[in-house]
Amino acid sequence: MVSVLAGPAAALGLELPGEADLTREVVRAADTYFLPVAPFSAGAVPAKELEGRVVRQAWRITDAGLSTLDLLSAIREQMRAQGYEILLDCTAPECGGFDFRFGIDVLPAPDMFVDLFDFRFLAAQNPDAAGAQYVSALVSRGGEAGYVQIVVVGSDTAPIVAVPTPVINVSPDPAPQPSAERDSLSLPETLMAQGHVVLPDLVFTTGSSALEEGQYASLSELAAFLKQDAERRVVLVGHTDAVGSLEDNVALSRARAASVLERLVEDHGVAEAQVTSEGMGYLSPVAPNTTEAGRHANRRVEAVLLNTR
Numbered sequence: 592m593v594s595v596l597a598g599p600a601a602a603l604g605l606e607l608p609g610e611a612d613l614t615r616e617v618v619r620a621a622d623t624y625f626l627p628v629a630p631f632s633a634g635a636v637p638a639k640e641l642e643g644r645v646v647r648q649a650w651r652i653t654d655a656g657l658s659t660l661d662l663l664s665a666i667r668e669q670m671r672a673q674g675y676e677i678l679l680d681c682t683a684p685e686c687g688g689f690d691f692r693f694g695i696d697v698l699p700a701p702d703m704f705v706d707l708f709d710f711r712f713l714a715a716q717n718p719d720a721a722g723a724q725y726v727s728a729l730v731s732r733g734g735e736a737g738y739v740q741i742v743v744v745g746s747d748t749a750p751i752v753a754v755p756t757p758v759i760n761v762s763p764d765p766a767p768q769p770s771a772e773r774d775s776l777s778l779p780e781t782l783m784a785q786g787h788v789v790l791p792d793l794v795f796t797t798g799s800s801a802l803e804e805g806q807y808a809s810l811s812e813l814a815a816f817l818k819q820d821a822e823r824r825v826v827l828v829g830h831t832d833a834v835g836s837l838e839d840n841v842a843l844s845r846a847r848a849a850s851v852l853e854r855l856v857e858d859h860g861v862a863e864a865q866v867t868s869e870g871m872g873y874l875s876p877v878a879p880n881t882t883e884a885g886r887h888a889n890r891r892v893e894a895v896l897l898n899t900r
Contacts, residue, residue: 604669604673605666605669605670605741606665606669607652607665607666607739608654608657608661608665609653609654609657610653610654611650611652612650613648613650614649614650614651614701614702614703615647615699615702616648617646618644618645618646618647619644619645621642621644622642622643622645623640623642623645624640624641624642624645624725624742624744625639625640625695625696626639626640626641626678626725626727627691627694627695627727628678628714629679630679630685630686630687630691631686631687631688631691636687636690636691638695639678639725641725643745644744644745645743646741646742646743647741648740648741649702649739650738650740650741651702651738652736652737652738652739653735653736654737657737659710660711662730662737663711663728663730666713666728666741667713670713670715670726674719675726676715677714678714679713679714680713680714681712682710683706683707683708683709686712688707688895689707689826689869691712692705695712695729696742699837700833700837701873703738703740704732704736704875705731705738705875706731706732706733706875706876707787707871707875707895709731709732710730712728712729712730713728714726714727715727724744724745725743725744725745726741726744727741728741733876734876734880734885735879778812778813778816779812779813782813782825782896787894787895788894789891789892790813790851790892790893790894791809791891792808793807793809793810793851795847800843800846800850801850802847802850802851802854810851810854810855810859811859813825813855813894814855814859814860817865818861821865823865824864824865824866824867825894825897826866826867826869826894826895826897827848827851827852827855827867827868827892827893827894827895828844828868828869828871828892828893828895829845829846829851829868829870829891830844830870830871830872830873830875830877830889830891830893831844831873831890832873832876832885832887832889833889837873837874838872841871841872841874842870843872844871844872845868848868848870848892851892852866852868877889
């Protein structure tokens with residue numbers, strides 16, 4: 592467990608569970624921070640504009656048994672105990688998923704990873720605090736690690752890191768769904784049940800964004816699902832491994848997702864109004880990028896269900 596403490600004049604003191612390593616810290620004596628105060632709505636994330644000393648930290652938690660709920664619960668309870676009022680507390684789908692993630696201030700990868708389908712966000716205020724008056728916490732997981740971003744706004748809020756201590760009484764992640772049960776679901780059933788699904792059989796030309804010619808069962812299934820109800824909408828999200836720059840990988844992932852969209856519209860007759868495309872680059876891994884198997888798993892295109900009405 593690692594303590595993240597504000598300076599002498601500040602009231603905030605947080606302890607992060609697990610074996611935590613500070614991966615990035617940005618301290619600005621005078622800055623502006625837009626504190627999210629509500630889920631994504633009407634094309635934007637409602638936010639409170641704050642000015643003052645802003646400290647941004649990213650932490651990597653190496654304890655694989657910690658879920659995003661474990662991480663955020665520990666932070667939430669400490670804030671409440673110190674008199675902070677919770678302004679926003681939401682899970683990925685409640686926050687707004689993709690739109691919320693890209694509508695807020697997030698430190699760059701690889702220091703901070705955000706899984707679009709498994710993150711939690713909390714914002715709090717304590718106007719009576721001497722220093723740390725506003726705090727936000729964003730938690731997620733990537734591979735076997737947890738990631739925490741803490742943003743503190745107020746006077747004299749430079750954090751101090753204490754010596755780690757052992758973790759106690761940490762609840763494990765829920766047991767994973769048996770693979771046989773997952774495999775028994777069709778692509779549309781998985782999309783409806785989980786809100787997203789990987790299109791597993793796509794093949795792209797090496798070093799290119801072009802989808803190779805051929806029949807892809809995943810596209811046929813997805814097209815049939817969309818054509819059953821004209822109100823159904825999905826976003827195709829491209830992902831890459833972590834080889835290369837973020838800018839190049841985002842561009843490649845967007846181009847590959849756009850290639851899949853084009854194939855759905857032109858070859859399968861899906862209405863353009865039902866599909867959009869985006870690219871995440873390497874920002875939302877499903878496996879570690881330290882092995883070839885992990886990098887292969889991270890190179891994918893997913894369909895994310897936006898609505899069914």
